[in-house]
Amino acid sequence: MEPKLISHSLDHSLTLEDHIYQVCRAAKYLVSQKSLNFNGISKEQIVELCTLTALCHDFGKSSLFFQEYIKSKRDGTEYGGSTRDKSHSLISAFFGWHITEKWISRNDELAEHWRLFLPLAVFLAIEGHHGRYKSIEDVLKSIDENYNLLKRQIDRIQPEIYEYESSGFKLSDGKDFNIGTIDSISGKIRRLNRKYGKINLDIQIEHRILALFLYSILLESDKAYLASDNPEQYERDPIDIPDDLVDRYLRTLDTDGDMNEERRRAYRQTISGVSRFPLTERIHSITLPTGLGKTLLSASWALKLRKRIGRGGEGVVPKIIVSLPFLSIIEQTDDVYRKFLDVLYEKYKDRLYMPRYSISDFEYRNGIDEEERSDNSVDFFLNIWNSEIIISTFDQLLYSLFSLKSKHLMRFHNLFNAIIVFDEIQALSSELWKPFEYFFKKLSEVGGTHILLMSATQPGFFPGAIERVPDHENYFKSRRRVNLHIKPENRSLESFIGDLPDLLNEHSDESLMIVLNTRDSSKSIYKKIEGMIDEKTILERPLIYLSSLVAPSQRTNRIIDIKRCIEKELNPIIVTTQCIEAGVDIDVDHIVRDWAPLDSIFQVCGRCNR
Structure with missing residues (x-):
């Protein structure tokens, strides 16, 4: 039967079936590039879960209300219904929960805590994909306010939607979806809300990370084809970056003097260890006095670790994300990176290296074409951090974890399997120390992410960080360049x-x-x-x-x-x-x-x- 349901009114109408297929395809592609190690759920199951979420995310667009709205937009006529009637995220979220429960029933080996939580994770991802990520309390309030709307929408679902399928998942499995299903799910959400706080904190953190991963994958997948001005622009395969770029650059610099001898010694000692430590050690530190070239040292360390991991058997090549606290030093670091990347940056542009902070340029070039991109396309590629090396602020990186806004959480999945360098880590506000420690420790375990904490004055709030500069204390003992006079009197x-x-x-x-x-x-x-x-x-x-x-x-x-x-x-x-x-x-x-x-x-x- 010829598909009749429409998803988007563009230059030409995009059918709902085609859009859902595109989102499923993009989701599978993104997850296939990850190495995942969650406890009690396999990568294959997570791929299925992401596909299922993508398949269900626009179920509500099959309502007669939405179809009347989108066709009036296509035809240039006035829509006679209300804004609330055409909304589709909440009813789609309920349908996603319903299908997820059926999937769970076929996966007996899932750990019990995942069986309890995964329907909610899918629900939250779908419900927030056109707005912000909500808490359970916000969701319950939305259900109460929109119950009568849900009853109207469910009676106007067009049967064509049940013919859609992808990767072995069939929406026809959910044909029994009705208002009774919504009532039952609402009750389960309320019960989960009452008892969830009793679950072990370590498990709660792992739940949160997987839930945000699902959400992030859906957000990018939903826009991937729509925001690309041509399919080639959505290139995600890693670029081969020589791991000796910094070594070559250092040979061009003037390196006379005692200070530069110290820099060379620190560089040699630290870099020589990159090939030796077990890759299961993922929390690292570099502690050196100021002036010993930590920016170039950490860049070389990260490039060599990236190459080493890329040569492994899993086919995952990490992104390098460098995060700094202040604009004054981020621009300085940006300049250093552009210098050693040199001709490679000229070839690949922002696809290789992307500075992302408040006053960076609003443009995205990837070396494929020089055509002017639409603002929508530029905004999308900047928000997803589609680059091999990203430099950003603490704020922008932490928004990727703790914000509730979709434009920030869209890039969350890029933190998996990455090498994240936190420069001047002592500048992180002390009230964030515990959330930072809990979150990145768990991310390093389940997402294979390497964290490098860099400072001349390590705050020491991250237990288990392994120092990568051999005998780093000696570099401080040999420094006698400053006479410090402390006068503690109270003066106006x-x-x-x-x-x-x-x-x-x-x-x-x-x-x-x-x-x-x-x-x-x-x-x-x-x-x-x-x-x-x-x-x-x-x-x-x-x-x-x-x-x-x-x-x-x-x-x-x-x-x-x-x-x-x-x-x-x-x-x-x-x-x-x-x-x-x-x-x-x-x-x-x-x-x-x-x-x-x-x-x-x-x-x-x-x-x-x-």
């Missing part, structure tokens, strides 16, 4: 302002940086110094202000100005906040820092006498 800002003339005089032949705790206090100090120095002096000894009050693009320019002034020995005066502390590559002679925790004091020491 006004008192400090009174001492500014003497401070500036005393260090007139040195570069000087004053680091304050708040933007307001830093602004006050800057304005006071500005009022003390005449225009001629400022030309000879520049005064530069830096904080989050400065626009990100201007912040980068000011860091470049600071470096230029230091190189020319102009002895600049820099007034800033803690945004200067972690990872910013500048070298100042003398620093005055507001009272702060010890790790912040150590971090700012890293900007002195490098």
